[in-house]
Amino acid sequence: MRRIxxxxxxxxxxxxxxxxxRDLSLRGVPAVLIEKSxxxxxxxxxxxxxxxxxxxxAVNDLESAxxxxxxxxILKKIAxxxxxxxxxxxxxxxxxxxSYHGKLIEHCKYAGIRxxxxxVQEALRIEPNLNPGILAALRVPDGTIDPFRLTSANIxxxxxxxxxxxxxxxxxxxxxxxxxxxxxxxxxxxxxxxxEVYGExxxxxxxxxxxxxxxxxxxxxxxxxxxGSMVIIDYRINNVVVNRCRVPSDGDIIVPGxxxxxxxxxxKKVDYxxxxxxSVDEDEIATLLESGEKLIPNVxxxxxxRAYCGVRPLIAVSGEMDGREISRGIVLxxxxxxxxxxxxxxxxxxxxxxxxLMAEMAADLxxxxxxxxxxxxxxxxxxxxxxxxLDQAKSVKFFTGIPNSVVGSTLYRHGQRIRNILHREKRxxxxxxxxxxxxxxEIEYALKKLNVKDIVDxxxxxxxxxxxxxxxxxxxxxxxxxxxxxxxxxxxxNKMLVDFLEERWKGIKPxxxxxALREVEFSYWIYQGLFGLGDVRFPxxxxxx
Amino acid sequence: MRYDCVVIGGGLSGLTCGxxxxxxxARCAVISTGMSALHFSSGSIDLFGYNGDGRTVFRPFEFLDxxxxxxxxxxxxxxxxxxxxxxxxxxxxxxxxxxxxxxxxEDANHFHVTTLGTLKPTFFSQRSVFNEKIRLAFExxxxxxxxxxxxxxxxxxxxxxxxxxxxxxxxxxxxISGKLLYPDYGxxxxxxxxYRSIDIARIFDTERYIEDLAAQIRAAAGxxxxxxxxxxxxxxxxxxxxxLLQQLTGLLIYEIPTLPPSILGMRIDNALKSRFAALGGVxxxxxxxxxxxxxxxxLKSVATVNGxxxxxxxxxxxxxSGSFFxxxxxxxxxxxxxxxxxxxxxxxxxxxxWHAPEFFxxxxxxxxxxxxETDERLNPFTDDGQTLKNLYCTGALLPHYNPIREGTGGGVxxxxxxxxxxLILSGNR
Numbered sequence: 015m016r017r018i019x020x021x022x023x024x025x026x027x028x029x030x031x032x033x034x035x036r037d038l039s040l041r042g043v044p045a046v047l048i049e050k051s052x053x054x055x056x057x058x059x060x061x062x063x064x065x066x067x068x069x070x071x072a073v074n075d076l077e078s079a080x081x082x083x084x085x086x087x088i089l090k091k092i093a094x095x096x097x098x099x100x101x102x103x104x105x106x107x108x109x110x111x112x113s114y115h116g117k118l119i120e121h122c123k124y125a126g127i128r129x130x131x132x133x134v135q136e137a138l139r140i141e142p143n144l145n146p147g148i149l150a151a152l153r154v155p156d157g158t159i160d161p162f163r164l165t166s167a168n169i170x171x172x173x174x175x176x177x178x179x180x181x182x183x184x185x186x187x188x189x190x191x192x193x194x195x196x197x198x199x200x201x202x203x204x205x206x207x208x209x210e211v212y213g214e215x216x217x218x219x220x221x222x223x224x225x226x227x228x229x230x231x232x233x234x235x236x237x238x239x240x241x242g243s244m245v246i247i248d249y250r251i252n253n254v255v256v257n258r259c260r261v262p263s264d265g266d267i268i269v270p271g272x273x274x275x276x277x278x279x280x281x282k283k284v285d286y287x288x289x290x291x292x293s294v295d296e297d298e299i300a301t302l303l304e305s306g307e308k309l310i311p312n313v314x315x316x317x318x319x320r321a322y323c324g325v326r327p328l329i330a331v332s333g334e335m336d337g338r339e340i341s342r343g344i345v346l347x348x349x350x351x352x353x354x355x356x357x358x359x360x361x362x363x364x365x366x367x368x369x370x371l372m373a374e375m376a377a378d379l380x381x382x383x384x385x386x387x388x389x390x391x392x393x394x395x396x397x398x399x400x401x402x403x404l405d406q407a408k409s410v411k412f413f414t415g416i417p418n419s420v421v422g423s424t425l426y427r428h429g430q431r432i433r434n435i436l437h438r439e440k441r442x443x444x445x446x447x448x449x450x451x452x453x454x455x456e457i458e459y460a461l462k463k464l465n466v467k468d469i470v471d472x473x474x475x476x477x478x479x480x481x482x483x484x485x486x487x488x489x490x491x492x493x494x495x496x497x498x499x500x501x502x503x504x505x506x507x508n509k510m511l512v513d514f515l516e517e518r519w520k521g522i523k524p525x526x527x528x529x530a531l532r533e534v535e536f537s538y539w540i541y542q543g544l545f546g547l548g549d550v551r552f553p554x555x556x557x558x559x
Numbered sequence: 560m561r562y563d564c565v566v567i568g569g570g571l572s573g574l575t576c577g578x579x580x581x582x583x584x585a586r587c588a589v590i591s592t593g594m595s596a597l598h599f600s601s602g603s604i605d606l607f608g609y610n611g612d613g614r615t616v617f618r619p620f621e622f623l624d625x626x627x628x629x630x631x632x633x634x635x636x637x638x639x640x641x642x643x644x645x646x647x648x649x650x651x652x653x654x655x656x657x658x659x660x661x662x663x664x665e666d667a668n669h670f671h672v673t674t675l676g677t678l679k680p681t682f683f684s685q686r687s688v689f690n691e692k693i694r695l696a697f698e699x700x701x702x703x704x705x706x707x708x709x710x711x712x713x714x715x716x717x718x719x720x721x722x723x724x725x726x727x728x729x730x731x732x733x734x735i736s737g738k739l740l741y742p743d744y745g746x747x748x749x750x751x752x753x754y755r756s757i758d759i760a761r762i763f764d765t766e767r768y769i770e771d772l773a774a775q776i777r778a779a780a781g782x783x784x785x786x787x788x789x790x791x792x793x794x795x796x797x798x799x800x801x802x803l804l805q806q807l808t809g810l811l812i813y814e815i816p817t818l819p820p821s822i823l824g825m826r827i828d829n830a831l832k833s834r835f836a837a838l839g840g841v842x843x844x845x846x847x848x849x850x851x852x853x854x855x856x857x858l859k860s861v862a863t864v865n866g867x868x869x870x871x872x873x874x875x876x877x878x879x880s881g882s883f884f885x886x887x888x889x890x891x892x893x894x895x896x897x898x899x900x901x902x903x904x905x906x907x908x909x910x911x912x913w914h915a916p917e918f919f920x921x922x923x924x925x926x927x928x929x930x931x932e933t934d935e936r937l938n939p940f941t942d943d944g945q946t947l948k949n950l951y952c953t954g955a956l957l958p959h960y961n962p963i964r965e966g967t968g969g970g971v972x973x974x975x976x977x978x979x980x981x982l983i984l985s986g987n988r
Binding site for chain 2: 296440441443444445446454487490491493494497498503504505507508511512515516518519523526527528531532534535536538539540541542543544545546547548549550551553
């Protein structure tokens, strides 16, 4: 059996795991990251992409609010290309408790969040689609953040500094040697190969899935998963984040993101053994659309693109089972101290917003155990692509001859790395995904540099298939390009085309009415009626190799 | 304006109906909102491809005789087996007048190869897609060259070849692949890596590039007997250019339907429109019927979006407005409706039942089987239960059949369109 040796093993390819890998790499610690699916495919990629100002937490959780605004300021510098500094509003509707407005201003002051009271007229000028019936408005430094881009940039930087990333690789268990966790048993889910990775320290950054992982090392870690559902609407109907100014509740935020807007979020408890089977419920969709419409009336006239849900990884601080000590904050556990099992630590809880801080805390503890005396540099070191301020005019000039919209989209998604992607060559900038302006060059770059194993992964790196048509034409084109660029065999490409369309279907199913249904009829007509993709028989594993 | 008949919907069904009516001397108008589903089709006409268990049907008419008895609501049952046959061969003869030669394997289905190398049972194909020579060469297990244009983003033969090789029918048949270059036709503004099928078809609608192409095909195909290529042979001159290419190369040139727009489907669309116009039919493009005047169980007239205040009056009307995709049916958060006249619709009340759990389900998606309920004469019912005696519903608008799961889309469109015309003609006389 193959055996890999390293110093640190990070389990989990969400923002926290990727951030930890990068932090360790910046400190010169050799590290291997293992992710069972794709990077940012779990909780990280299943939120509303809000760059919190902390305002939402100011009244109930001052500590979280302070963390948020601190990280908000850092991310605006180090992750420019993953962020849009849109600004945010907190608006009071006639049916809302008017006193919350004042309370929020006061608590923002305590938290150090710049929260400015503006007139309703001013709010409507900033966000013309806003419900004109609002009674009061606050302006806060909310923004948007793309979790896929953020995680990918962390991974890319770590890999360029020597780290190893193994995606689509499951951890079947932790290898114990006496009172220590010495390594992990892995299985490559593509090839089926089993192998072992040994390291001096294991960082469990697997979020809600950490309960199982720890159990395999005889450690009890109790998660309290809570489901959050969101609805994506097919146009960017707002340009600033719109929050409802009331006690946190279902459906109180609309976040713009790239070409769409998102209505968030619901909160429902789920059983731990159901976390991989959760889906959006009918009543959640109704709630989100009803609440969304109150903030921005256009919601009811706009096509719903899809719905999805994620699991919040709330964690019990002590090993106790009664759930009273659930924390919504960051939890760092030294299992040597808590459970007398050396060689493993857990970083959990927290939020996408605080991923960097969580990574710093985990890397600090890991380094202390490894006796590495390097300080964290992630507050100041920009992510790849974000080294300089993005200047669209300059890029458009540099790439004269290539359509401005292509340059703009590529720059928006990859920041300065646009220079590694676009070339003044027609093949390079020919469009593959016309909804999201993804070029063949961008796909080639993603296939070669960004750990892409299938079309679903490719979507997370490039937005291919995320637009109005949900991959009608570009899915087939992408499958063809996997073969063209030697990233898959023809059989694998056929298979990943099925998987991609089934994956898109999961998010469309709950919102299957109106134009979404029309679009599905068309897609199904093409892929089944015209192509017969559902009739393709796939050989048993290994038959084709 | 007053017509004998107004057909709402200019797709395969509506045009077949309009042509039949016009041919018999009826003053007929077809109103079409936009491009029809033909632009997204394979260009072959399916009759019945799969039985209830998903197995291939080889002799569709024999199958139909039995099927109709046990499925009285199916659109084919509304026509009757012999009328389905009459309609299909009428359709073939109609296209022949417009220089489109359809191949059928006597009374049996034949297979056309899809973009992904799966085989679809179908009844009629254009001769560049299937013909006797192709069948003979295939039976002799001749070598096939799958050729493609360099940088054409809508066709990847590698994805098809692997599936063909795995098919038992293609065992021991050698399939090679090769590349062709677009001719330089001197438009520096266009990016050839963004050509669609229609751009290529336009290039090869002129004879100028055919000779060069023939030389390229000969070189790329080596000693193969077939050259299989994405459908690219033009919209208007395709038949002549197909023959010319075969002469110049000495190969069988075989077209594969690709991602939309469908060149093969557009040829049929053009031919039908041309035939309809030749018969004196009025084709109103880019307009949408928004409602009508109903009195005494009859539709008196229809109003269109662009019609201003004036309505189109007629003795009979045909509603061939398609399914959801074409706008003939509209779905809302919790119901399905017919948007023009509010006709009674067959559907499931609960939205969660509209679809199957998977995207590629064995049994197909239920929403494809929804549509406007009719009586045996294809007459629909209004919301309050009255039958509209002079309105006939045809094509994808009809319920109780699944065009994709059964492989019946084209056949139902043609035969119900034809059936409506016959009912109207017999009623008028």
